[in-house]
Amino acid sequence: MTGILDVVVIGAGSAGLGVSYFLKRQGRDHRVLERNRIGETWRTQRWDSFLLNSPNIRSLLPGDAFDGPDPWGASTQHQFVSYLESYAERHRLPVITDAPVEELSIDNGFFLVATPHDVFRAYNVVIASGSQNCPKRPPWSAELPPTIRQLDSSAYRNAADLEQGAVLVVGSGQSGGQIAEDLTLAGRSVFLATSRAGRLVRRYRGGDIFNWMTLSGFLDLPRQAFLLPSGKLPPRGLLGATHTISLQSLSAQGVVLLGRFMGVEDGSLVFGDELDEHIRFADESSADVKRFIDGYIERAGLNAPPAEDDPAEMIAPRLPNPPIRSLELATCGIASVIWCTGFKGDFRWIKILAAIDGGGQPIHQDGIGLVPGLYFSGLDFASTRKSGIIVGVAEEAERLAGHLAKRMQAIT
Structure with a gap:
């Protein structure tokens, strides 16, 4: 059991790293937990010839500006994974890899985030594992x-x-x-x-x-x-x-x-x-x-x-x-x-009844959970058409981090 963190972010894809960027700018004591490697879904759920649908200049995370040779070109998933790794390193984001979350619960008003090696206690949790990881047939x-x-x-x-x-x-x-x-x-x-x-x-x-x-x-x-x-x-x-x-x-x-x-x-x-x-x-x-x-x-x-x-x-x-x-x-x-019949999120590890609906999917309004202090980032179509895609990361991450900052002011 660690000390009490301001925030635990679950998932080190584009959504999770975007949130971490703004949390770091706020000076929030936080950790980003990734089940395997940074950008794991991009590594393991794409075919060999896959290219991003958003052009390079529109495939950036917050704080970055495009300086490459092909702004309107399309990156491979491997190039984008390398970009995510570089982003986390350049911005010195507190990512912990090989830390799959096995259970999320609440105890005495704090969130408990359990991994095979540790239990993190936090005032807030941002779930950025996405809603596109469980295929539907x-x-x-x-x-x-x-x-x-x-x-x-x-x-x-x-x-x-x-x-x-x-x-x-x-x-x-x-x-x-x-x-x-x-x-x-x-x-x-x-x-x-x-x-x-x-x-x-x-x-x-x-x-x-x-x-x-x-x-x-x-x-x-x-x-x-x-x-x-x-x-x-x-x-x-x-x-x-x-x-x-x-x-x-x-x-x-x-x-x-x-x-x-x-x-x-x-x-x-x-x-x-x-x-x-x-x-x-x-x-x-x-x-x-x-x-x-x-x-x-x-x-x-x-x-x-x-x-x-x-x-x-x-x-x-x-x-x-x-x-x-x-x-x-x-x-x-x-x-x-x-x-090719769609996906849903796998949130079975969330052991907070008020956080999940009868279909096992998050209960939220524009990414803000029903449970105070619980947030969801990177959900497909969460609030607008760009929710869940790269171009929407910066706006959503800044908005959720801003809401979280107001909550922290009220409880500390």
Whole structure:
């Protein structure tokens, strides 16, 4: 048992390091506990050809300025991990690696954070382990025969690691579209079970789309503005790291597009009839973002070049005719299924009832927990569209650190 710390930060990814930066500026006595190595999720949940979707100049943590040769280029996950390690070292952040948190509890008004080697006691805890570390699969994944290898997007590395045969990618959001392209470029036969996911072009009106979305305020839209009618959050739209990827462009490369994967029935994989609607929705979502940016350019009086058609959006889709509604397992040749169906956070180690809801997910308002002194940083879509991605780290970290500072003034 150590002395009483001001704060324990759990997780040394971009969110945790960002919070630590502001805590250090406040002079807070704190520690950052990392289950393994700095940036562990970036090291272990990305495929070999993965590139960041945010350009280098928009992939910085608080206090840093870009001084590299390629501001609009895309970093690999290995380059970004090296950046995180450098960031922690340059700013002398108090990171403790190989310190997985086994239990978080409260005792006599203080938080107790237990690791295999120590128990830390603190006035406040910032949980920055994210909400993208526990893959979700539909229940019918259990109905697939054991002869078909199943893996989640976080476990996919490259086409050569898969068994010979065709691959079914389930989900056409950001990971699904990128992995489908990676597989087909490697010469694999690919089926893509699509979903109702948006799409973004890589460049628009002379600039990077991610930069336009940052400048225009598109990423600042509050969570309530884009919640689905069901109350669920939408998937991140399909965005290629260096070029536009669309369902149409994937089909032109040979990817066989299907409707939503519905399960297994009488020895066949069954798919819905929503493919046309999914293509249309992606087209419309791309157009919506462009209109938002157009409005910003006009209001700001910017001298941006006119819009140009993106070839990946203009190419005609090559769709199965007739549409494929089922594939017989015995004859379709599918040997692997890659689930790109989303993630949730794993918070089973939090032993504070008021901190977690019935689904095991954090109870919070804009990252501020219901339990006083408990904070959550890096949750996907926690308060705005940029919550949970690198470009949102600085703003969120400064806000949470500011709230924490006011709490410390009140209790000490």
